[in-house]
Amino acid sequence: MAKKKKEYGLSQWTLMRRRFFKHKLAIIALVILGIFYVAALFSQFISPYNPARRFSGNVYSPPTLIRFSDASGFSFRPFIYERKMELDPDTWQRIYVDDTDKRHYINLFVRGDKYKFLGLFETDLHLFGTTGKQPVFLFGTDSLGRDLFSRVLYGSTISLTIGLVGVFLSLIIGVILGSISGLLGGIVDNVIQRLIEILMSIPQIPLWMALSAALPPYWPMLRVYFGITIILSVLGWTGVARVVRGKFLSLREEEFVLASRTFGAGQWWIITRHLIPSFLSYLIVQITLSIPGMILGETALSFLGLGLRSPAISWGVLLQESQNIRSIALHPWLMIPGIFVIVVVLGFNFLGDGLRDAADPYTKS
Amino acid sequence: MKNQFLVYLLRRILIMIPTLLVISILVFIVIELPPGDYVTSYVQALKARGVEIREEQLEALRMRFGLDQPFPVRYGKWIWGFVRGDLGVSYTYGEPVTKLIMDRIPFTIMISVITILFTWVMAIPIGILSAVKKYSFWDYSLTLIGFIGLSIPNFFLAILLMYLGFKYFGVSIGGLFSREFLFAPWSWAKFVDLLSHLWVPVVVIGTAGTASMIRVLRASLLDELSKDYVRTARSKGLSESRVILVHPLRVAINPLISTVGWLLPTVISGEVITSQVLSIPTTGPLLLGALLNQDMYLAGSFLMVLSVLTVVGTLISDILLAWLDPRITYS
Numbered sequence: 001m002a003k004k005k006k007e008y009g010l011s012q013w014t015l016m017r018r019r020f021f022k023h024k025l026a027i028i029a030l031v032i033l034g035i036f037y038v039a040a041l042f043s044q045f046i047s048p049y050n051p052a053r054r055f056s057g058n059v060y061s062p063p064t065l066i067r068f069s070d071a072s073g074f075s076f077r078p079f080i081y082e083r084k085m086e087l088d089p090d091t092w093q094r095i096y097v098d099d100t101d102k103r104h105y106i107n108l109f110v111r112g113d114k115y116k117f118l119g120l121f122e123t124d125l126h127l128f129g130t131t132g133k134q135p136v137f138l139f140g141t142d143s144l145g146r147d148l149f150s151r152v153l154y155g156s157t158i159s160l161t162i163g164l165v166g167v168f169l170s171l172i173i174g175v176i177l178g179s180i181s182g183l184l185g186g187i188v189d190n191v192i193q194r195l196i197e198i199l200m201s202i203p204q205i206p207l208w209m210a211l212s213a214a215l216p217p218y219w220p221m222l223r224v225y226f227g228i229t230i231i232l233s234v235l236g237w238t239g240v241a242r243v244v245r246g247k248f249l250s251l252r253e254e255e256f257v258l259a260s261r262t263f264g265a266g267q268w269w270i271i272t273r274h275l276i277p278s279f280l281s282y283l284i285v286q287i288t289l290s291i292p293g294m295i296l297g298e299t300a301l302s303f304l305g306l307g308l309r310s311p312a313i314s315w316g317v318l319l320q321e322s323q324n325i326r327s328i329a330l331h332p333w334l335m336i337p338g339i340f341v342i343v344v345v346l347g348f349n350f351l352g353d354g355l356r357d358a359a360d361p362y363t364k365s
Numbered sequence: 366m367k368n369q370f371l372v373y374l375l376r377r378i379l380i381m382i383p384t385l386l387v388i389s390i391l392v393f394i395v396i397e398l399p400p401g402d403y404v405t406s407y408v409q410a411l412k413a414r415g416v417e418i419r420e421e422q423l424e425a426l427r428m429r430f431g432l433d434q435p436f437p438v439r440y441g442k443w444i445w446g447f448v449r450g451d452l453g454v455s456y457t458y459g460e461p462v463t464k465l466i467m468d469r470i471p472f473t474i475m476i477s478v479i480t481i482l483f484t485w486v487m488a489i490p491i492g493i494l495s496a497v498k499k500y501s502f503w504d505y506s507l508t509l510i511g512f513i514g515l516s517i518p519n520f521f522l523a524i525l526l527m528y529l530g531f532k533y534f535g536v537s538i539g540g541l542f543s544r545e546f547l548f549a550p551w552s553w554a555k556f557v558d559l560l561s562h563l564w565v566p567v568v569v570i571g572t573a574g575t576a577s578m579i580r581v582l583r584a585s586l587l588d589e590l591s592k593d594y595v596r597t598a599r600s601k602g603l604s605e606s607r608v609i610l611v612h613p614l615r616v617a618i619n620p621l622i623s624t625v626g627w628l629l630p631t632v633i634s635g636e637v638i639t640s641q642v643l644s645i646p647t648t649g650p651l652l653l654g655a656l657l658n659q660d661m662y663l664a665g666s667f668l669m670v671l672s673v674l675t676v677v678g679t680l681i682s683d684i685l686l687a688w689l690d691p692r693i694t695y696s
Binding site: 201 | 638667
């Protein structure tokens with residue numbers, strides 16, 4: 001009882017935060033997503049090589065194993081072996097042989113390819129790299145001998161932000177149309193609701209495909225990027241609009257709104273002071289849960305060759321290389337970008353689930 | 366009662382018409398979006414093949430599609446052709462669009478229907494298990510698997526299955542038929558061969574839908590199980606399986622039927638992209654080919670046909686729901 005009494009004085013947001021922190025999976029998801037976004041921000045520094053650099057002697061090189069010990073004993077400094085490409089005399093496949101006599105140590109803060117850090121200043125410092133001429137390929141290399149680890153990192157900047165930008169656009173459209181629909185009612189409400197129903201009944205991916213095929217092929221990368229986010233929000237706003245409208249309709253009948261009105265509060269005051277704070281948490285849940293759909297959408301479009309195109313790098317673009325079954329049977333590491341997609345989408349789903357439980361005042365804690 | 370149902374049916378069918386009309390306008394806008402018109406793309410495609418085309422032929426083509434006329438007229442021509450089943454000729458494939466679509470649509474419908482059935486067959490028992498044994502080991506692991514199922518992109522799951530099939534069983538699991546049955550007439554052996562290929566796309570497309578349906582069923586069944594009538598049933602001494610299966614399940618299953626409305630668009634979406642990866646002869650690969658070649662009339666027709674399928678499917682599910690759930694009033 002005493003504990004319950006203590007809860008009376010707490011604000012809605014404190015209660016929510018408490019409920020959220022009880023959701024273990026959501027916390028883990030939040031931490032992992034946080035790491036991913038930080039890594040995306042520092043991708044130029046963390047990746048050992050320029051993602052476009054071709055290591056011509058290392059085409060389809062499998063991931064390098066980083067070792068701490070071998071036959072000659074334990075080493076505190078991690079190292080890799082020198083790798084030589086040979087041709088299989090029967091199949092003419094490339095095979096890579098490690099030369100266990102030649103060690104190359106992994107060093108921190110090495111000098112390498114030049115880059116302009118976040119567009120601010122030029123540097124050539126990288127988080128890690130090798131000494132000597134043997135490059136380190138954590139995730140292997142692709143058909144042109146480019147380092148997949150660096151490419152996944154660079155790709156994360158696009159793949160992780162496209163969902164956020166898309167959701168932001170959907171949020172703006174959704175809140176505007178949803179509140180118009182909920183406040184005005186009548187014919188306007190009817191038209192907007194029918195429009196939402198119709199948009200929801202069109203199969204999403206075919207429509208996205210058709211819209212992105214309409215983007216002119218000569219557009220520069222940045223324009224294609226924003227074009228894709230707009231396409232993703234064409235359907236994305238409907239969910240937000242529904243939440244906003246539903247909350248407007250149910251909340252404006254609530255007693256605290258009536259009380260405020262009898263005290264002489266204007267429409268604007270009621271909306272900004274009472275309505276929006278009341279459904280903000282639902283809105284946050286809704287947009288968190290719609291980010292995964294957008295990330296999957298971009299990945300699928302780029303995978304099909306309709307979204308971002310090389311030389312732009314996103315996880316979908318990287319997965320294009322795994323379209324061919326023979327290619328992935330021989331080089332399974334080309335599927336690694338897919339694992340990142342799954343982890344991020346899983347993360348947003350868990351996070352959204354935790355937020356939903358936290359935002360619902362009726363969940364039993 | 367019967368009369369009321371008929372009125373409801375009729376009204377639902379009538380509502381469908383403006384819906385389809387709006388969708389068709391949206392689709393036509395998409396068709397017209399790319400820079401340049403159909404004829405310019407056509408000429409480019411011909412030139413790429415080294416075929417020269419005379420100016421009169423171009424004019425004839427422009428006349429046929431009404432490209433010199435304003436938007437409403439062009440739309441009118443297109444939609445009238447759609448209604449009559451005349452969609453022009455696809456320059457990419459050199460065949461009438463109607464024929465191309467008719468060749469592909471049956472497989473799309475087949476895979477979609479089987480996928481939805483698969484979704485239900487998987488989701489209902491798993492959902493019941495999750496709800497009845499909530500917070501158990503099974504509940505947690507099934508929830509986790511469900512979340513992973515939701516998070517894995519369709520095409521990636523397809524790639525993964527293909528890779529595993531190739532690596533561990535040495536078989537290529539793409540396509541719908543083995544090579545020897547590809548052009549063979551229908552027979553029992555061919556049917557069995559079809560089934561042995563069909564499960565891959567069905568699992569790939571159905572996973573995400575199954576996962577979310579399990580969650581819906583689990584939540585609604587948990588709601589029902591805490592109600593008074595369930596306690597009454599238990600105190601009457603009914604067996605646990607009767608308590609769960611007879612009343613609460615019937616109520617809890619209704620949301621599942623109404624979810625066909627959103628399940629169908631996802632299934633058709635998933636079908637398009639999965640078929641491309643698994644090279645299944647449905648609408649997906651053709652739609653992609655049309656889009657990549659900027660053959661917008663073909664692509665637009667596909668988009669329209671897929672939308673019609675979805676709308677009709679939703680209508681069927683609504684009617685089914687009204688028929689199954691006596692609480693729904695036909696107003």
